[in-house]
Amino acid sequence: MFNLISILIGLVTLVSGLIAFVPLLGWMNWLVIPIGIVGAAVGAMSSSSNAGRNLNLVLIVIFGLRLMLGGGIF
Structure with missing residues (x-):
């Protein structure tokens, strides 16, 4: 059940x-990354499957890199 919730949060x-x-909307990454962190935490609670957790971790990395390239971090 937690895995399904984590996948929905990932979507x-x-x-x-x-x-x-979209250009000029990069500030939204500051909202998207915490949502992904919550999804990864929910996915970590499910012991049977790691798909939801892994989806959220990949999304956190991708959007974190986008934030770095846009000058939002460092």
Whole structure:
């Protein structure tokens, strides 16, 4: 059950993150990354499957890199 919730949170993160790729909307990454962290935490609670956790971790890395390239971090 937690894995399914984590995947749904990951899909919300993905859609929000794709919107944040639009120029001048990069500030949304500051909102998207914490949502992904919550999804990864929920996914870590499920011991049977790691798909939701892994999805959220990949999204955190991708959107974190986008934030770094846009000058939002460092």
